[in-house]
Amino acid sequence: MELDPFMLARMQFAANISFHILFPTITIGLCWILLYFRVRFTLSGDKAWEYAYSFWVKIFALSFALGVVSGITMSFQFGTNWPGFMERAGNIAGPLLGYEVLTAFFLEASFLGIMLFGKERVSNRMHLIATALVAIGTTFSAFWILSLNSWMQTPAGYRIEDGVFFVESWWEVIFNPSFPYRFFHMLNASLLTAAFLIMGISAWRALKQVDGPATWRVMRTGAAMATLLAPLQIWIGDLHGLNTLEHQPAKVAAMEGIWETENGAPLTLFGFPDEEAKTTHFAIKVPKLASLILTHEWDGEVKGLNEFEGTTPPVAPVFWAFRVMVGIGVLMVLVGWWASFVLFRQPQESRGEHPWLMRALSAMTFSGWIAVLAGWYVTEIGRQPWVVNGLLRTSEVVADHAAATLMGTLLGYVGLYIFLLISYIAALRYLATKPARSLSLLPQAQRFHKAEEEGA
């Protein structure tokens, strides 16, 4: 691959945003789960729920810190890498990002302090409210940023004068055609990611026999979520796909590896898309299924990539990423149901009898990450060559930096991110094994440690 500055700028942005999204994906979902633990504790007074809260809030805080610092990077990268985007679409993108800072960032960052360190200083009710405010803040944040991203995919409510975008209707900008689908798809993805994270780490603790009184309950919480939300995600995903077909048919054609427009198009399960030859090699096809899924009719018309000469996204990455996302989604449904089937019929003492479920769950700990990244690659690479779909090309807004500068900083970022990712997973392992001892700075910590021993 030739490394021109444009490609390097895209790779750098991709590296930053891929690393960033890992952590909000966890925190948006995990915060609602923490609120659930907190409410259960308040209602029942059961110490196990408090233990679950205090164990998971540590992981939440660590994930949140990684999300914050990588998010700050994002807020600068719009300007350092894509100044043209802000100069052309700033009238629309600016206020949406501004509302994210004003309504979400300060809320979550401020009340996080109380959530983490304020238990002794505020009333039980205030602590609960702080937890709820952080959860609301993370969700607001997702609302605004997904609104902007969706607008870039399906622009609406604008007019263009001399190449610059102006707003005609804020309502249409914010609630643009793809926004509801993308927002709920991402929120649900976040809840699922968090569900598999809490199940995975709990299962790992059960396998290592370091589990506490709350481990089984936490696993059940995750299993119940996965059982309901994984099928829901497939349904939302289907609706999202129909919406994409309407507004971005080239992306769907790349996802499905369809080259010629067809009625009754077959569904390609696997194959090797070849952009030069404009065909998919060794394709395994199911007749008419693509038409059925995409148009909900056996003989519906599906447009092929050849219709969109010059404005097609890179086919292979979109095609493969889509299969990874769907594959993990299906796996999540199966494992989620399996987990519920076992966990809701068995008491904690039976954990030794289900080693395969525990292994499967702990293998799936970070499955949400892979599915979310794959999903974002589908939608973002699938939007290319546009930065604002159909209106503004990515190549038009790139900054003018030397390839060497971009290469150097790209390597710096990637090196740093690999180091941080390893440290993050190592810290999770460490916390999972020695939850109380590592943080026993106050007598209170010993209390929990004791509670854990008594319960186990």
Place this chain on the structure above:
Amino acid sequence: MDLSFWLPLFFAGAMGLALLIYVLLDGYDLGIGVLLPFASDDEKDLMIGSIGPFWDANETWIVLGVGILLIAFPQAHGIVLTALYLPVTIMLMGLILRGVAFDFRVKAGDARKGMWNALFAAGSLIASAAQGWMLGAYITGLRDDTTGLLFSALIAVTLPALYVLLGSAWLLIKTDGVLFEKAIRWGRNALLPMGLCLLLVSVATPLVSSVIADKWFTLPNAIGLLPIPLITATAYAGLVWLFNSPVILRSGYGWLIFAALTVICVMASIGLGYSLFPEIIIGRLDLWEAAAATESLLFIFWGTVITLPAILGYTFFIYRVFRGKATALSYD
């Protein structure tokens, strides 16, 4: 009322305010990061404990400052951040390192605590210096000749000294005992370099830019502006006096140091604002040329008017909840 005139002015003020609050708030926690290697292990925990509930929200003010630049002055945002690409990247890496080190140092196991402490300090120093460099480059109108680079280097040294002072001042409010005495010493040591640099910056700014020189040294402006250097000098003299009268600091007046530093920072901001106005990038672009469309500004104006007081309100609330002397933090 002409909105296309007033709205850019409002957002320039809001941006200045956000960045001033950033310097004061994140300044003290960055300064504590820089000071960390000079403390014993127990003191390190206490120092980190004193900033624990706050640093996250403190850092959000720079996101707001840069956010307003992006929202209200998209043209300037692109030019400034493209020109400052390298220092911005370096600052971001510093902020990333220190932000995560804060959590990792107590969550990754005792064996690695030393490494994360070192990364916390290094990240804080790198971020502070890079911010100084950016400020310097911005004041010169993004010049990249030798004078411009020298000037940026000068501010890259100044800003960490200011942050160290703010960090010491914070410790004088939040701690007592041995650490308190150390904070007095640290603050006293940082005072001279900071004062010297402040003086150099004040002299250098008009030298670097003739536009700025004209604004300050013509009558009658010069007389009207006199309070700015006078108040700054008085506050600085107050700092010197307080640091040499530790008995006052020990009897519960440690907060006076932070107050005096706030006065200096406010004066510096007013001075800087006056120097720049009405330009947003000296010699290239004024506020109104760089501004976004009026309807976009109006949309975010209402959001700002409603949320900013709320943000200030709950920030005040958080500081009240965690008032008093700090303890080493536990996540349990």
